[in-house]
Amino acid sequence: MNEVRVRFAPSPTGFLHIGGVRTALFNWLFARHEGGTFILRIEDTDRDRSTDDAIQVILDGLKWTGLNWDEGPFRQTDRLELYRERAMDLLKRKLAYWCICTPDELEARRKEAQAKGESIKYDGRCRHRGVSEPAEPAALRFLTPQEGQTIVNDRIKGQIVFDNTVMDDLIILRSNGYPTYNFSVVVDDGLMNITHVIRGDDHVNNTPRQVPLFSAMGFSVPQFAHLPMILGSDKARLSKRHGATSVLAYKEMGYLPEALINYLVRLGWSHGDQEIFSIQEMVEFFDFKQVQASAAVFNPEKLRWVNAQYIRNSDPKQVADVLMPFLQSAGYDDAVLARIPGGAEALIPPLRERSETLLDLVQGAVPYLSEPMTMDEDAAKKHLTLSIAPSLQAFADQVEAEADFSKEVLEGILHGIIERQGLKMGKVAQPLRVALTGRTVSPGIYEVMALLGKERSLQRIRSGLERTMNA
RNA sequence: GUCCCCAUCGUCUAGCCUGGCCUAGGACGCCGGCCUUUCAAGCCGGCAACACGGGUUCGAAUCCCGUUGGGGACGCCA
Numbered sequence A: 001m002n003e004v005r006v007r008f009a010p011s012p013t014g015f016l017h018i019g020g021v022r023t024a025l026f027n028w029l030f031a032r033h034e035g036g037t038f039i040l041r042i043e044d045t046d047r048d049r050s051t052d053d054a055i056q057v058i059l060d061g062l063k064w065t066g067l068n069w070d071e072g073p074f075r076q077t078d079r080l081e082l083y084r085e086r087a088m089d090l091l092k093r094k095l096a097y098w099c100i101c102t103p104d105e106l107e108a109r110r111k112e113a114q115a116k117g118e119s120i121k122y123d124g125r126c127r128h129r130g131v132s133e134p135a136e137p138a139a140l141r142f143l144t145p146q147e148g149q150t151i152v153n154d155r156i157k158g159q160i161v162f163d164n165t166v167m168d169d170l171i172i173l174r175s176n177g178y179p180t181y182n183f184s185v186v187v188d189d190g191l192m193n194i195t196h197v198i199r200g201d202d203h204v205n206n207t208p209r210q211v212p213l214f215s216a217m218g219f220s221v222p223q224f225a226h227l228p229m230i231l232g233s234d235k236a237r238l239s240k241r242h243g244a245t246s247v248l249a250y251k252e253m254g255y256l257p258e259a260l261i262n263y264l265v266r267l268g269w270s271h272g273d274q275e276i277f278s279i280q281e282m283v284e285f286f287d288f289k290q291v292q293a294s295a296a297v298f299n300p301e302k303l304r305w306v307n308a309q310y311i312r313n314s315d316p317k318q319v320a321d322v323l324m325p326f327l328q329s330a331g332y333d334d335a336v337l338a339r340i341p342g343g344a345e346a347l348i349p350p351l352r353e354r355s356e357t358l359l360d361l362v363q364g365a366v367p368y369l370s371e372p373m374t375m376d377e378d379a380a381k382k383h384l385t386l387s388i389a390p391s392l393q394a395f396a397d398q399v400e401a402e403a404d405f406s407k408e409v410l411e412g413i414l415h416g417i418i419e420r421q422g423l424k425m426g427k428v429a430q431p432l433r434v435a436l437t438g439r440t441v442s443p444g445i446y447e448v449m450a451l452l453g454k455e456r457s458l459q460r461i462r463s464g465l466e467r468t469m470n471a
Numbered sequence B: 001g002u003c004c005c006c007a008u009c010g011u012c013u014a015g016c017c018u019g020g021c022c023u024a025g026g027a028c029g030c031c032g033g034c035c036u037u038u039c040a041a042g043c044c045g046g047c048a049a050c051a052c053g054g055g056u057u058c059g060a061a062u063c064c065c066g067u068u069g070g071g072g073a074c075g076c077c078a
Helices: A018-034 A052-065 A080-092 A103-116 A181-191 A201-216 A247-252 A257-265 A279-285 A300-313 A316-329 A343-352 A358-369 A377-383 A386-401 A407-421 A425-437 A445-470
Strands: A005-008 A037-042 A071-075 A096-099 A139-142 A149-154 A158-163 A171-173 A196-200 A223-227
Touching: A005 A018, A005 A196, A018 A037, A018 A052, A018 A196, A018 A223, A018 A247, A018 A257, A018 A279, A037 A052, A052 A071, A052 A247, A052 A257, A080 A096, A080 A139, A080 A171, A080 A181, A139 A201, A149 A201, A149 A223, A158 A201, A171 A181, A181 A201, A196 A201, A201 A223, A247 A257, A257 A279, A257 A300, A316 A343, A316 A358, A343 A358, A343 A445, A358 A425, A358 A445, A377 A425, A386 A407, A386 A425, A386 A445, A407 A425, A407 A445, A425 A445
Parallel strands: A005 A037, A037 A071, A196 A223
Antiparallel strands: A096 A139, A139 A171, A149 A158
């Protein structure tokens, strides 16, 4: 029984986007499910567009998601000698030939063919030129079989049949000596003993070009699984136009990595009606049989919902930990947090029912962290009126006189006032809320007061009282 | 243009392989209600789909063909 070996092979020409993470995730899930090996390989053979920064961003993004790799990261530019050797071997065996057509010429011919409505595949004019020692820089082309069919048994799409006549003699070595994607991929997948190639289905058409290369170099052909694309709301391929594309942008927007992963795994994969999965469950249940063959539209609303589920159901301590950097960058340091009885962790339970992201949590925490508090003028005008002043006054006096600041005591005091004045709870609670938080929306009054502590609660009610006098 | 893939509520999907259990289920969102100190959360309910046309069959969302629609690929990018 062969050990499963899969790889995620991003190219460092940009950041790690959502689609890339999904591809990495499915590779990782399959590897973990099978007890196999997950390899990270950086495909940086486009030396014009690949950058070290981009590699770092990909690594950072992947680390944030928690998709840990077992081998690598390998860089193809560290392995150039390997590709060259293999290419020269193909040349020696007459399975490859030098092509002296220039990129400009090829481009012109393609345009012309397109205009005439003809096939735009390479016409093979260097095939029989027999160039042995090119004087000029030349590219090396693979002599692609033109007869018969190439059949791919895709784990997701099923059987796919290609007529070999549509296949080009693809370039395997550029005139600058660098290998092209379709070649380096095959050499690496072969050399690294990759058993399953799991990638986006934009690569389906590359598969019949790669299969003959595996065979020509004596590698066994891996199994393929082509994942459906992720689309934007306009059903076009997900891109910058659809908002954040870098995973790290989601980190900054206050999403938890587990939530993003959970959302992404359900984009194209399912396990009955289950929506929320622990990582262990995903690994246990993952199966290509349940992977969708069709593309999926990325739905930010649902991502928010999933994130909310995680924020609500995670341990408050852990949420507080990931929230810290957000609080810091909002200008709230440890000294500010120390004002809250119970610290940052105490903020989580009352606030998380109303928060879908960590950013929402920060916004919700503002009234308890900021001093002085910002008062919503409209709210003050509406609720801090003269008629409510006696109730607020009585409440403040009684709370101050009471040593115990527990919810039960506060509740008793407030209910007593309501009964005596013959008021409804809402009549008093809203003004109190506005006085305490400066807002009309907040957690329950007693939770708010617990976060504020006795001193600040009383001080805020009193300054609210002052406003009722001036109203 | 050529090649390839895909097609169930607005979106993610279950069901399809192994036709009948489907009056097509769940989730997000939306609408309404309950709860209620606000807003949420929670609970209850509602709207909403088998792209179309032919077959095959006693019977088709499920199998076959076609049409239409969508996506992808056709680089000395990956």
